[in-house]
Amino acid sequence: MTSIEYRLPQVRRVVTELPGPNSAALTQRRKAVIGAGVASSVPVYAADADGGVIVDVDGNSLIDLGSGIAVTSVGASNPAVVAAVQEQVAHFTHTCFMVTPYEGYIAVAEKLAELTPGDFDKRTVLFNSGAEAVENAVKIARHATGRDAVVVFDHAYHGRTNLTMALTAKAMPYKAGFGPFAPEVYRAPMSYPFREGLNKDGSAITGAQAAARAISMIEKQIGADHVAAIVIEPVQGEGGFIVPADGFLPALSEWATANGVVFVADEVQAGFCRTGDWFAVDHEGVVPDLITMAKGIAGGMPLAAVTGRADLIDAVHAGGLGGTYGGNPVACAAALASMSQMDELDLRGRAKHIEEMVTTRLRTLADEFDIIGDVRGRGGMLAIEFVESGSIEPNPAVTKAVSSAMLAEGIIILTCGTYGNVVRLLPSLVISDELLTEALDVLEAVIRKVAA
Template sequence: MTTTANEITYRLEQKRKVQADFPGPKSVALTERRKAVVAGGVASSVPVYAADADGGIIQDVDGNSFIDLGAGIAVTSVGASDPAVVGAVKEAVEHFTHTCFMVTPYEGYIAVAEQLNRLTPGDHEKRTVLFNSGAEAVENAVKVARLATGRDAVVAFDHAYHGRTNLTMALTAKAMPYKTNFGPFAPEVYRMPMSYPFREENPEITGAEAAKRAITMIEKQIGGEQVAAIIIEPIQGEGGFIVPAKGFLPALAAWAKEKGIVFIADEVQSGFCRTGEWFAVNHEGVVPDIITMAKGIAGGMPLSAITGRADLLDAVHPGGLGGTYGGNPVACAAAVAAIGSMEEYDLNRRARHIEELVLGRLRRLQSEVGIIGDVRGRGAMLAIEFVKDGTKDPHADATKAIAAQCLKDGVIILTCGTYGNVIRLLPPLVIGDELLNDALDVLEAAIRAAA
């Protein structure tokens, strides 16, 4: 029998509680220790330090309880300490923490591959490789595409985010803080215009027309026969939770197939029930050649993967793919357990319920305040784009102020967007309605204050 999110029993009380001395003395002391030892280039969104987390609550070292609307950037979809994941990790770690799958393989790696081959779109024969991070998955997807096609060029899109390694920085669009002064970048990466309905010069442009615009530029600037891969986030993450117009993704995928181009769906942030489907491409019936995954895959343990057509992945010579820690046995156990919890709790249905609840409230608010330009998203991957009243000019200052006020009142939210003017909502999919509505009350109050 399916367990609903509102029926789950938690260790921590699912209520927010913030004391007056915020951040508290223990968090202040940890910040001072951090300054002496942690590189300044590693930034944190909030000035408090986590001590415990459960369900939709993060508790800091000073005893404050925050409602979590970030889920560690879409990672803890099944909750920060899902009992099934915790149990699987404990059981796995009692046997061995590492042998390296490339040396002494183990069943857990195979079990995860079986699950991913089952869950990813398409009924074709598939193969899977496991890695550590989303960026590593993207790098290897591009490697596979280049080897399999014998071509070099890779197409990415405006507003894209694919990682912070050298190749993935080249694929990523935003300069600061991700690319500035870190070049030169990997060559043969080309950027094309994204379908961004809210900011299109022609608001009537369809998804198919936006795809044609990009395809025409590819043909003119590169030549379709020179392109190894097209890589795209079905819903862009860091770029602002941009949902392309309907028809954009299918048209790109169809053209790629016609030209022998590997179509890579970067589902690192949008995968694993986040959008109300196992993967965001499912909303339009797109079947990628390769799909990259990470974040929500393993309940918080570091794991990533690429799953794709067997002929593509099997084209790579033995030893061409892998890594020392890729598919760590403890992370594999966590992934199998997390996928089991996603199915037990029916988190696709839960994500769709969150979408209905949140978008209804936000769109009513949008009609009342002038600084909300757009409300968008799918499932529990939702966004508010803030603008200066009566315009489409990005309002980054309001966005920062709203996020800061929410944190002060006990709600952790994340910002994003090319222009720094988007609040993204990524709650754990197991969050209860009462807690979620409380968080939305805080968010609404902060927006009204900023407006």
Template structure:
């Protein structure tokens, strides 16, 4: 049964409220303390400090309440303080906070692996390993693919984002700020990473190109530049995140997956941002029936606690020798308890259906807005992973300045939105899946007014 606003209960009042100028005095004081001790390389998009959060509301230390349309970048899908997650964390922490699964194991790790093996696509035999972050999951998926195949080359795609560690920076397409900066870069990067063209329907030179044709374009380049028999893995976000919430044309993913299978290439679906009900399915690959060899997960997996995972074919993961996978904190017992509770909440309230309901509400409004505002070049996404690409009116020229102005205007009115995109011109909407209809509609109204006022 789909969870409605009436079936979900909230601890905080689900209304936006701005009490005065912000950042308020308490946030300003915290910002001064921060400047003295926190590295400048860590930036924050919103200049206020959180005191409490629940449902679709984030409340700052000065008492302002903001509509949360970002979910901490798709993390707090079940809410920032889901009662089931809170209770599970409290109970787990009261018993033990750490032992290291590689030293003295515990049931929670096994239980999470059982759930992921059950929920991920495919009915083949699977194995799971738990880690801490999305980047760590990606690194290990590539490790497994290389060892299991005996090959070196890894194929990633234009507009991809896979993380900030050395290998994941190599996989990531966007240079600034992830790979380079004003005074230099973070390289040298890991070798044997090759980039191929993505299916990006809005920006294709040939707007009639199909997903299958776009896949053939990439496959032809792989064969020409690398050779299919040299490729260990293809890694792709089924819906690209930081690159701009790019949904490839239908048929692109199935064609790539089928070719990879034919060539003995490990097909890795990076579902760090798109997984766990975010798109209206447990995983975004489900929309086209794609079954990855390995799937990487994080963000929405544990209700806000740091946890990530790779789940894949048993023969691939079991090919790694004992001790070749793991980590001191991987599969922390408190995070495992949170993940089990979060998955329980997703199933209890059918948050897949809830995500599809959010899509129905939001896409209808956004498409109406696009018909009125010529600066909206494209509206796209699935479930509660939606985006607006802003352009110079009457063209496809990216409009990053407008995007920044809209985000700032929304914040002034008490709505937190995130931006993304290779060109910095995409507004992405990632509301908690437990947000009420009323709060979502209010947030969309503010967003629409901000776009109209600044376009």
């Protein structure tokens, strides 16, 4: 990685109990005015953030292995992003692209056409959030194909709107009590190598075999000519950072092309260098018809996008896509600066370096402790799946204990997984080796203590 100048000292420093008194006071204020349905993973309140650290309102400097759920890949206050935002704010914050358009929106679309897979003619539409992007990708697919059915997968997470809740697999906390949901959504089995089981001859189930299983279900239970779209995360996020076996995504993509089905890659969490490529589908050379993006795209500013085949997106009538804030000019400025930083700092290479650092340590630890069922992921999107000793039974209690112990030591980590038994590591891609090594040292010590 090209050197980056950090604004804050990149150190772990715990000066109070966590949460500290100022965070505790803010929690009391929060309870009086914020809806209980909005939960926070960590009970400390941020005052500043830069590189790989968050400084809280009590002066604690915490190592951040969450990055706002893979958002601040270039850092939470990257100087280039800050400068671009300040420059744009000084001119105008909003006109609405649907009223008075502006160049920034076009420039972002040009950049996405360049970066996303596929050498075909492309179009882009900008939105505010990943859920909006996914929902609009489904709208586009249905409009272009004239079909209704949408296929998603076990363990999937696609958002919190009504349609994207229907696409999402996990009931709690995302769906429980919020139905009825949008119809014509069908769920197929995912390739989940750790929990896949084996063939009769003892060999591992391949990606091609897992895809054949899913395709058989689609053809028998829905019918190919009724399917508008397959929507899939190339590396599943909330479901547990599940990396499908090689061959799974290409087989699904090929089937979709052969049957006139729109293949939608949901890269909201995995995109923008997070997995060591610009997009996770690049790992196997899969070219989606549509790709949905958000999170890491704009250095922390709210922006999302759907990019893909011009014939699909242009099939929608004028006025059928958009939104008041979609492609906000300040967010567009941040996105252009953020994507430029990813290139200049070689964050694809940096993500691969992070993967090597982390997995080397964790796999050695997994060989020692049988409560670690699996270590997986790509780039800076990595996970530990905890299990009951000597089995593959999920162990959410250990996961919670590890997460709590890490916070007490001044390190923020996130959990995920259908069974609540996965710790996910999402460091900023500009975190220093020294800070990441310190975090891994603490994580190893915590796992040893919990295992004992």
